[in-house]
Amino acid sequence: MPVYEYRCGRCSEISSVVSSVSNLKSEVSCEHCGGVANHIISRPSVHLSKTSKLERLDPRYDKMVDKAMSSTQNAEPDRILKRMKPFSRDGSVLPHK
Numbered sequence: 001m002p003v004y005e006y007r008c009g010r011c012s013e014i015s016s017v018v019s020s021v022s023n024l025k026s027e028v029s030c031e032h033c034g035g036v037a038n039h040i041i042s043r044p045s046v047h048l049s050k051t052s053k054l055e056r057l058d059p060r061y062d063k064m065v066d067k068a069m070s071s072t073q074n075a076e077p078d079r080i081l082k083r084m085k086p087f088s089r090d091g092s093v094l095p096h097k
């Protein structure tokens with residue numbers, strides 16, 4: 001949820017309030033003195049989607065992940081096939097050789 005800032009009319013301190021857009025109040029009580037604080041326009045806090053966050057990652061990070069993944073067991077594509085037991089024609093599991 002975005003953070004909204006309110007400036008106190010009494011002490012001029014800024015109070016930050018986390019609120020949904022639909023629940024936005026034009027004034028809140030000051031965190032510092034309890035006076036009436038009015039909503040001020042602060043720099044927008046940008047919330048990026050996961051996709052755009054990933055796109056912003058350094059391309060070197062991809063290579064680091066690939067390198068790390070290639071050294072794990074999960075990286076081996078035939079791993080699951082090797083662990084599967086062969087079936088006979090009648091559907092019973094053949095013993096391992």
Ligand SMILES: [Zn+2]
Nearest residue numbers: 008011030033
């Ligand atoms: Zn105040």
